[in-house]
Amino acid sequence: MAEPILRVESLHKFFGRLHVLRGVDLTIERGEVLVIVGPSGSGKSTFLRCLNRLEEPSAGQIYFESRDILARGADLAQVRRRIGMVFQHFNLFPHMTALGNVMEGPRTVLGMARRDAATLGMDLLGKVGLEEKAHVRPAELSGGQQQRVAIARALAMNPAIMLFDEVTSALDPELVESVLQVMRRLAEEGMTMIVVTHEIGFARSVGDRVAVFDQGLAIELGPPDVIFRNPAHERTRRFLRQLLREEAAP
Amino acid sequence: MRYQWHFQVILDNLPVLIAGIQLTVAVSALSMAIAIVAGMAVALARLSSHRALRWAAYAYTEFFRDTPLLMQVIWVFYALPLLTGINLSRFAAGTLAVSSNLTAFLAEIYRAGITSVSRGQEEAALAIGMRRSQVYRRIILPQAVTRVIPPLGSMWVSLFKDTSILSVIAVAELMYKARLVAVDTFRPLEIYTAVAVIYYLLAYPQSLGVNYLYGRFRVRE
Numbered sequence: 001m002a003e004p005i006l007r008v009e010s011l012h013k014f015f016g017r018l019h020v021l022r023g024v025d026l027t028i029e030r031g032e033v034l035v036i037v038g039p040s041g042s043g044k045s046t047f048l049r050c051l052n053r054l055e056e057p058s059a060g061q062i063y064f065e066s067r068d069i070l071a072r073g074a075d076l077a078q079v080r081r082r083i084g085m086v087f088q089h090f091n092l093f094p095h096m097t098a099l100g101n102v103m104e105g106p107r108t109v110l111g112m113a114r115r116d117a118a119t120l121g122m123d124l125l126g127k128v129g130l131e132e133k134a135h136v137r138p139a140e141l142s143g144g145q146q147q148r149v150a151i152a153r154a155l156a157m158n159p160a161i162m163l164f165d166e167v168t169s170a171l172d173p174e175l176v177e178s179v180l181q182v183m184r185r186l187a188e189e190g191m192t193m194i195v196v197t198h199e200i201g202f203a204r205s206v207g208d209r210v211a212v213f214d215q216g217l218a219i220e221l222g223p224p225d226v227i228f229r230n231p232a233h234e235r236t237r238r239f240l241r242q243l244l245r246e247e248a249a250p
Numbered sequence: 251m252r253y254q255w256h257f258q259v260i261l262d263n264l265p266v267l268i269a270g271i272q273l274t275v276a277v278s279a280l281s282m283a284i285a286i287v288a289g290m291a292v293a294l295a296r297l298s299s300h301r302a303l304r305w306a307a308y309a310y311t312e313f314f315r316d317t318p319l320l321m322q323v324i325w326v327f328y329a330l331p332l333l334t335g336i337n338l339s340r341f342a343a344g345t346l347a348v349s350s351n352l353t354a355f356l357a358e359i360y361r362a363g364i365t366s367v368s369r370g371q372e373e374a375a376l377a378i379g380m381r382r383s384q385v386y387r388r389i390i391l392p393q394a395v396t397r398v399i400p401p402l403g404s405m406w407v408s409l410f411k412d413t414s415i416l417s418v419i420a421v422a423e424l425m426y427k428a429r430l431v432a433v434d435t436f437r438p439l440e441i442y443t444a445v446a447v448i449y450y451l452l453a454y455p456q457s458l459g460v461n462y463l464y465g466r467f468r469v470r471e
Contacts, residue, residue, distance in 0.1 A: 081379035
């Protein structure tokens with residue numbers, strides 16, 4: 001079997017005395033969509049942010065494309081080019097247009113010619129359905145549109161894997177679907193993805209595997225059918241019940 | 251008894267006052283140009299990960315912010331030559347003192363601007379693979395600088411008037427010239443009134459200019 005694209009071994013993270021990750025082991029294969037669910041404070045976002053070292057892990061190993069990215073001499077900027085990330089609050093660059101945001105990585109990081117970067121940028125904006133907003137600043141876009149621009153910005157680096165950190169949590173409910181649709185299409189195209197989310201419907205239909213986080217550990221891992229129909233842990237059951245209740249409520 | 255105003259003395263001495271204005275503008279513009287660059291350097295040093303650099307910038311800023319400008323001017327002109335053997339012209343000493351002082355204030359303004367840019371901006375830039383220097387150059391500084399245009403502008407306008415302090419070391423700027431004329435003509439009230447008006451007329455358009463710049467470059471978020 002081929003080497004997994006990402007392999008995480010007994011990852012620990014402390015914030016001061018708070019033990020947020022308590023030994024997480026996970027591997028992700030190429031082309032796989034891994035969905036991470038769990039109650040807030042369970043460490044799922046922190047886990048994701050450790051993968052490109054926006055958070056510095058306290059202990060453990062992370063191998064990305066067979067390279068030890070926690071090694072002393074690891075070239076972080078180099079590693080991050082290959083790992084796309086999308087944030088809950090979009091974090092678009094407000095002083096640039098939508099197109100400028102998408103071109104920024106290729107231009108500044110890869111040194112791509114302006115014309116090529118613009119062509120690539122327009123392609124990607126088309127892909128997320130926002131060609132006509134290319135020359136608009138983020139402040140003039142809706143949250144859903146901003147998030148799709150952010151996805152295009154990450155894709156512009158041609159990453160080997162995409163990390164989604166609760167990307168629909170800050171959106172008005174009616175805008176969520178437009179973002180999920182883009183993610184669904186990406187998954188169909190074979191992009192390797194790790195998705196931290198509360199969208200159970202998405203997890204069920206798009207996820208190849210689901211990991212349930214609780215108190216800093218991946219307590220359960222398996223295909224969505226199994227996790228959602230017949231979870232092994234009482235804590236998973238409780239969490240799912242809670243989530244379903246929230247979804248049922250208006 | 252009513253005071254008789256004789257504003258004719260202003261017109262009679264206009265060439266002298268204009269020479270003063272020219273020097274005021276020269277000292278201000280030069281000091282601002284120096285401090286705009288040096289202030290950024292000090293601000294970046296304050297935020298650097300090098301401890302020594304951080305401390306040097308901190309000490310610099312606090313020294314110049316917490317002592318009177320008047321004392322700094324006198325010190326640079328009279329004490330510096332004694333200590334270093336370097337003799338500066340009045341103009342050079344004055345500009346050095348004023349720009350050093352201004353640098354400290356601008357550094358603090360820049361620093362506030364830089365730290366006001368959200369952490370998410372830095373993270374987004376790092377996540378696409380930028381190096382720290384690129385993050386600053388492309389993402390943080392452009393946003394920080396546009397945010398601080400208003401306070402930079404008000405520093406510029408007040409600098410313009412603060413240069414009057416240089417009259418104590420006989421730099422021939424507007425205030426110094428005014429005093430000469432006042433002593434010469436025994437008409438201090440007219441002269442100093444005129445000087446106030448001149449400062450106002452010079453400074454006000456600049457305030458407007460700053461507002462215009464800010465409106466032009468402001469980034470909506």
